[in-house]
Amino acid sequence: MISKSNIIDRFTSYVTIDTESNPESETTPSTKKQWDLATKLADELKVMGMAEVEIDENAYVMASLPTNVAHKVPVIGFVSHFDTSPDFTGKGVKPQIVEDYDGKDIILNEDLDIVLSPDYFEDLLQYKGQTLITTDGTTLLGADDKAGITEIMTAMEYLINNPEIPHGKIRVCFTPDEEIGRGAHKFDVEKFGADWAYTMDGSQIGELEYENFNAASAKITISGKIVHPGYAKDKMINSMYIAQDFINSLPRMETPEHTEDRQGFFHLTQINGKVDETVLQYIIRDHDKNHFAARKEMIEDLAAEINSQHAREAVKIEIKDQYFNMKEKVEPVMHIVDIAEEAMKAVKVTPIIKPIRGGTDGSQLSYMGLPCPNIFAGGHNFHGRYEYVPVESMIKAVEVIVKIAEITSEKYKD
Numbered sequence: 086m087i088s089k090s091n092i093i094d095r096f097t098s099y100v101t102i103d104t105e106s107n108p109e110s111e112t113t114p115s116t117k118k119q120w121d122l123a124t125k126l127a128d129e130l131k132v133m134g135m136a137e138v139e140i141d142e143n144a145y146v147m148a149s150l151p152t153n154v155a156h157k158v159p160v161i162g163f164v165s166h167f168d169t170s171p172d173f174t175g176k177g178v179k180p181q182i183v184e185d186y187d188g189k190d191i192i193l194n195e196d197l198d199i200v201l202s203p204d205y206f207e208d209l210l211q212y213k214g215q216t217l218i219t220t221d222g223t224t225l226l227g228a229d230d231k232a233g234i235t236e237i238m239t240a241m242e243y244l245i246n247n248p249e250i251p252h253g254k255i256r257v258c259f260t261p262d263e264e265i266g267r268g269a270h271k272f273d274v275e276k277f278g279a280d281w282a283y284t285m286d287g288s289q290i291g292e293l294e295y296e297n298f299n300a301a302s303a304k305i306t307i308s309g310k311i312v313h314p315g316y317a318k319d320k321m322i323n324s325m326y327i328a329q330d331f332i333n334s335l336p337r338m339e340t341p342e343h344t345e346d347r348q349g350f351f352h353l354t355q356i357n358g359k360v361d362e363t364v365l366q367y368i369i370r371d372h373d374k375n376h377f378a379a380r381k382e383m384i385e386d387l388a389a390e391i392n393s394q395h396a397r398e399a400v401k402i403e404i405k406d407q408y409f410n411m412k413e414k415v416e417p418v419m420h421i422v423d424i425a426e427e428a429m430k431a432v433k434v435t436p437i438i439k440p441i442r443g444g445t446d447g448s449q450l451s452y453m454g455l456p457c458p459n460i461f462a463g464g465h466n467f468h469g470r471y472e473y474v475p476v477e478s479m480i481k482a483v484e485v486i487v488k489i490a491e492i493t494s495e496k497y498k499d
Contacts, residue, residue, distance in 0.1 A: 087239065087480045089216065096218065096235040096479065097180045099125075099167075100227035105175040106168035106265045113143040113271055114168065114261035120144055122167045126234065126259050133242050135257075143261065143271045150241055150255040158253025158497045162282030163240070163486060164446055164457065165233030166263030170468040172354075173225045180226065183217040193470070194222030201471050208289060208465055209473075216476040226472035228464030232479055233285030234259055236462060239479075240486035252490035253497070256282070260446055266300065266407035269449035279455060281421045283489070284447040287461035289437070290478040291429065295415040295422050295458040296440035297448045298349070298370040299377035300407040303384050305331060305365040307400050321360065327391060327399055328356070328363040334387050347372040347440055349380060372410055372440055408444045414451035415458055422458050424496070428488035434481050437461075460485060 102122045107115040114120065123144040130138045130148040137149040152158060169175040183191055188210055191201040199222030203209040209217075220226045237257050244250055256279045260268045263286075287294060309324030335351050337343075344350045349371025357364045369384070371377035381404055388400040415422065422438075429436045447457030463478030 087243065087483050089476055089480065092235060092239060092476055092479050092483075093182065093216075093218070095238060096231060096474075099231040099234060100178045100180055103176045103178070104168045104227070105171055106262045107171060108265040113267065115265060115267070116168075119168055119261045123259065123261065126167065126238070129238065130241075130257075133238075134245050135241060141273070145261070145272060146259040147277060148257050150244060150252070150257075152252065152254045153248055154251045154253060154494055154498075156497060156499050158494050159280035160254045160256060160278055161490065161493055162256040162258065162277060162279035162455070163237045164258045164260065164282055164284045164450070165230045165237055165286060165462070166260045166268050166446060167231065167234060168261050168264050168268075169225060169227045169231075170229065170264040172468040173470065174223075175225055175227055178224045178227055179221040181219045181221055183219060186212055186215055186217050188213040191217070191219060193219055197222055199470060201473065206466060206471060212475045212477075217473050218476065219473040220470055222470050225467070225469055226464070226474065228462065228472055228474040229467040230263065230286045230462060232464050232474050232482075233462040236285050236479055236482040236486060240483045243483065243487055244490065250487065250491055251494040253494050255490055263446050266302065266444070268446040269453065272446070272450060272453065274450065274453045274455045277455065281418065282447070282450065282455055282457045283425060284445045284457055284459045285462050285482060285486070286445045286447070287441070287459050288464060288467070290461050290463055290475070290481055291435050291437040292461035293422065293425055293429065293436045293438050293458065294441045296372060296412040297408070297410055297444045297459070298372055298442065299374060299409050300444050301369045301377070301381060302405050302407060303367040303369055303381075304403040305367065305384075305388070305400060306403075307331065307363045307365070309361050309363070309399075311359075311361040322395075322399075323360050324363040324399075325358040325360065327395075328358060328365055331365065331387060331391060331400065335383070345442075349373070349376055351380065369404075370442075374410065408448040409452060411448040411451035411457065415456050418456050421456055424489055424492050425458060425460060425485070428485050428492055431488050431492070432481060432484040434485065
């Protein structure tokens, strides 16, 4: 039996540690504070009795649970990331426990009039009667992906304490910087040594995913000319106006708030502007490889057009690929998805197989030789003040991990 109080205590101890990553940093991890949780996790793994516990110079934490069966079983892995998104502050997280949720509005912060309401977030209603963990409305929660870490840690502890459950060797890894697209950049797949793995990084209970966006970032630097406004006639060039033209020239309905399923988008994430220079930060996403290439080409063509209008290089672009759709790498080994689906059904979770409108470490790992589908971690409304996670969903995720280990062992039994 998975202890609810153990899950809550472990999860809250993780989310109260600030691990926000920084896309502007060139180091790994991108912020020193990520070491705080990485070190804590390594220590906890040692205390619970995991083997081969190590933390490398880039804060990647790896450990093993040795096999407890005599027959040969493929080595499987479970992966989660400990950084949180720079989209919203993760400093000073104050998790709130909502017991026996009644299906009504949840007051996150009375003083600031911040309310988590099922009128807007309808998914809340499927968790009536359950225990929810929310924010206090001033930070994100960090269920993405500290819920996944909680589940992996708890599952390993459960298997150690219940040796009658058969399993092969299991590897676990906790990574930095996933939220800025670099979670797997320095992941040592050979050292990890798993035949396949699963990221515990999905959202609502039941999610099972082996398709994700192709992803790129785009930095658009627009140069102007600053002149005293009193003498600016035919001399000043305001880069912010050029930036406005650039933004408005991209398809307005191809943005996150207007797309769904496998539809791609351009997402403007940040603007820093002055008269003489404006910098736009975009992310580009599409499930289809050809459409993805076309989106990057559209950015380049738009920059060229604006430059021709101004008869100079007013717009400079820098596009960086971040990760690719893992479907191409997972489909040849679909049995690893089948095992996860079977495990969910065995613990009475209805699988929801769908494409990810995002990415996980698993997408990069799959291209690095480690096929790695994604499984639900249970949270909702990631990267913002309305984030929450049902404790019962985390418990079910633990049960899924344990069952995957058991089913894998049984399938390879002589």
